[in-house]
């Protein structure tokens with residue numbers, strides 16, 4: 160019997176991982192990627208240079224045996240280090256003992272996934288193939304290759320893993336009913352560099368995610384294995400304080416010297432980086448349905464989120480796990496599996512999209528605020544002392560596989576509990592387990 164064939168459009172993070180999952184199930188997979196093969200060409204992996212990988216993403220990698228390989232190159236970040244305007248530092252752990260997020264290279268991770276996919280004889284990779292069309296009834300996809308020739312491929316099923324500006328999704332929109340929204344933040348982002356010091360060391364504490372919160376805007380920095388940091392400035396596109404107003408070398412130097420003074424001496428190529436690197440935009444994409452005829456969407460193609468919870472890739476990797484489980488539950492009937500997958504994922508994708516926007520406000524505004532630091536301390540103590548009773552929203556999103564929609568609802572309830580404890584001055588009572596259980600139960604009763 161001939162094998163069921165699947166076309167994957169897009170060989171970024173989600174597409175290359177899904178190729179491995181499909182091949183493990185015995186499907187014949189053809190993956191088409193618009194860009195050159197990043198294993199051979201020195202190309203930018205696009206978007207951010209490094210990313211925060213956490214529990215959901217790690218689970219997806221573990222299932223294909225890649226977790227340990229990726230963790231070897233990853234740098235653990237145990238908490239946030241905040242830099243205030245005068246260069247004073249404060250620190251908030253992300254979770255309890257043993258809980259941390261991992262800074263990984265986007266390019267390195269994508270290359271490992273492509274390599275793993277390519278090891279399977281049932282996977283065929285096609286680079287420099289840009290998808291331009293899809294027929295949802297026949298499973299036929301059309302590409303333009305490097306020579307500008309049209310290439311047509313027919314498969315039993317198609318998965319569109321072609322990112323936030325997905326061509327597959329665009330064709331779905333044009334060919335019938337599809338709810339769709341696209342919301343840009345007023346802020347864009349620009350990547351900058353803190354290189355290793357002259358003696359080859361990290362210029363900042365490496366096991367933390369660094370944040371320079373400044374209210375309307377912020378800069379963050381994540382460590383890289385070569386002992387550099389990649390900084391990202393999130394700043395409005397237009398207005399009195401915006402990318403628009405930083406036109407000259409002295410504008411850039413003046414802005415950074417005023418607002419990020421402690422970072423400037425560590426950024427010798429600041430001005431060059433600023434003018435050479437593009438300014439990226441940040442978008443939330445929501446759509447439904449994710450399935451049309453023989454095709455389904457995966458990852459950013461159906462749910463691009465802003466990066467402030469560090470979950471876009473983790474969510475896209477979780478899509479792969481859930482789709483894989485849906486295929487098992489449907490005994491290999493892909494039509495049924497696609498339906499079950501979209502039903503189960505939609506509310507979770509919406510939840511993480513909302514939480515990511517909320518976290519932007521927290522990161523740029525609140526992390527430096529004394530009340531917020533106190534809130535975080537109380538929350539952290541509750542998590543440490545009563546892990547079976549209380550989990551923070553951040554913990555649920557980042558360190559568990561609890562569905563995002565549950566983390567959103569339950570996390571909001573727990574936030575109210577912490578606020579209530581602080582408002583009533585009950586901080587000294589939180590060591591008492593019975594007291595904490597009572598407060599939580601009362602909150603549950605109020606919420607139900």
Ligand SMILES: Cc1cc2nc3c(=O)[nH]c(=O)nc-3n(C[C@H](O)[C@H](O)[C@H](O)COP(=O)(O)OP(=O)(O)OC[C@H]3O[C@@H](n4cnc5c(N)ncnc54)[C@H](O)[C@@H]3O)c2cc1C
Nearest residue numbers: 169171172173193211290321322458459469470471472473
């Ligand atoms: C600044 C920034 C920081 C981020 N930080 C984090 C983080 O810390 N943690 C985290 O979990 N997530 C993070 N994310 C989100 C993460 O980058 C995405 O969620 C993730 O890349 C989604 O993977 P994907 O495979 O769906 O899409 P992509 O990674 O975008 O891959 C899509 C692929 O499809 C290809 N493609 C596009 N169009 C076509 C076409 N027509 N034909 C063929 N191929 C095509 C593209 O070339 C690309 O290779 C961040 C995003 C940004 C912008």
